[in-house]
Amino acid sequence: MSGADIREFSRPMTGPALVPLIDAIEAGEKPVVAAIEGMALGGGLELALGCHYRIAHSKAQLGLPEVTLGLIPAAGGTQRLPRLIGFPAALDMIITGRRVSAGDALKLGIVDQVTERNAGEVAVAFARSVVDCPLVSRRLSTWPPLCPADLDNILQMALARAWQRGRGALAPVACVQAVQAARLPYSQGMQQEQKLMSMLFASPQARALQYCFFSQRAVGKWSMPNGACWDNSTARPIRKAAVIGLGTMGRGIAVCLVLAGIPVIAMETDEKQLEAARRVVMALLEKEVQKLAVGLHLGLIHFTLEQRYLREVDLVIEAVFEDLALKKQLFAELSSVCHPDTLLCTNTSQLDVDQLATATSRPDLVVGMHFFAPANKIKLLEVVFTSRSSPEAVATAMQLGKWLGKVSVAVANCPGFVGNRMLRPYVEQAGFLLEEGATPEQVDSALEHFGLAMGVFRMSDLSGLDVGWRVRKAAGLTGPGVPQGQLLQTQQGYRYSPLADLICQKGRLGQKTGCGWYLYEGPGGHMARPDPWVHAFLEEYRRVHGLQPRSIGQQEVLERCLFALINEGFRVLEDRIVMDPVALDVIYVLGYGWPAHTGGPMYYAGEVGLPRVLGRLEYYQRVHPDIPHLRPSALLRQLVAKGSPPIHKWMWHIEEGSSRL
């Protein structure tokens, strides 16, 4: 039971109400034993908590994930669970929405028995054995709350955690408030649970989170402009894979594959690098084995310097240095080394996948598999198809992503694909805001207050400032021989801020060098502190360029950065890089820390109102005519002209033939 039917939340509910049903089961005189196989989630677990006993199959999973939908468990879950397992454990499960295994549920006291056999049969036998036992002590709602002496403190800490984790989300806080009410007699606690649920149920945040739930499933139903889609394309089995290049990304990808039970050839060209990678990968895997308490076959991974092992793999993921010539050479070599049917995938984050495909003997079997760092943690995978990728290759990469526990989004090849393409105007605006008078911490604080996991400058410091520097050099925007502009810098006819290049030239590459836009404890440090050097540097820069600093409010930071990103999202749609705006929202929520309770950038634009987004972009474009990314996209204009239709109708308004594919 995966709980209430989420689709029913946006239409009139039918059938018996769950709360009286569960109360009636619990109050009954006949013992009721819940047999749990597969999932008992949300209302499913709440129903089980209303039963007198619970037997779970060893592979079952239990949880109250309502918080991820912007809700609280509202069929007694917030009242029965703390009575059963105590406040701290119940708070943890309800605020995080995490699932627990049957084994952990037994340890926590949620279930009475775990079985390897058919849970239904075991439950029937169990019911027979308890048929004469009194039920009075089995009704959780009648149990007095297990209030430890330091309960106030526990609740306060949970509230603080809910605020911090939620980044503006209401549901985690409401979860704590509902659990807090379990101190009261059951009927009063239930009143509080219902009150909080009613408040959340109709909230925009719950709607946005439920949109995210369905979007993350909808992107699995991918399609390509040539008509190939999830429904008519068959994925190949991947019996063995190879990862080439064991830097940070390659190591993370290798860990993902092993955790999914896929044998891996992990290849490097340098002995020292290979040994360093072996140490890190094995340590990561051993940590996972301990955490998951599962038997993982660590022999699934074979580290090597020799290409001959690549003959036996079904798929290669290349994760070498971001250099087009190097990657092309590698792809040409792979064509002759690997079996002719082997899929060749690249983890490039911005190089042209079509160009890589032409370097091989099998362009139809080349796709991008763009993982996000840390690859073993971030749930997003961009699967990049070229004009020549076969449906089978796309289906295989999409299926592999799912097998690795990722949400895979199929996107067409274009510079930066989707995520990094939309990021560029966002980062660019942040740089202009510094020129105009803001500090990195002012910009970041506005963005983090909005709910982003990390502001733009903290994020850049984490990724390494040299990454973007290399891209800008390759694009001819900076570097030796590129003419420097005057006053405000201009490159290729448009406004260009060289601030990030200047910072890099000083050797400030972010966390890894101990300083970037912020100052850290030392190289590799994580604690960002505002840096007086950066402030002085910005002041001097403005002075030299004759820029009068002005005070920049939170609203301007958000509108300039977020609306520029959204505007590029509309251009991505116009170019039909993806089939649907939900793909952009999934990419941003899962890959870039965009707050899920706003639905994602495109959904958020709809909530703010497309006329407002358009109006503000027009305003900023008038003020900054030299910034093309502030020029509203044709699609945005068209949608507003058509009366701002809902997001699922946006694609209807794209003119045929606008695709660049």
Ligand SMILES: CCCCCCCCCCCCC[C@H](O)CC(=O)SCCNC(=O)CCNC(=O)[C@H](O)C(C)(C)COP(=O)(O)OP(=O)(O)OC[C@H]1O[C@@H](n2cnc3c(N)ncnc32)[C@H](O)[C@@H]1OP(=O)(O)O
């Ligand atoms: C103003 C008036 C106020 C009135 C107040 C109203 C009070 C109402 C009282 C209600 C009582 C509350 C009851 C309870 O507390 C609330 C809930 O239970 S909320 C639901 C909680 N459950 C979940 O969040 C589970 C969600 N599902 C999952 O996590 C996963 O789907 C899964 C179950 C782990 C399975 O995962 P997979 O095997 O990977 O499969 P998919 O995820 O791809 O799913 C397959 C398919 O099923 C659809 N689906 C799954 N769960 C639900 C669901 N709960 N409701 C609807 N649909 C569901 C999913 O979308 C997929 O569909 P497809 O994409 O294939 O069409």
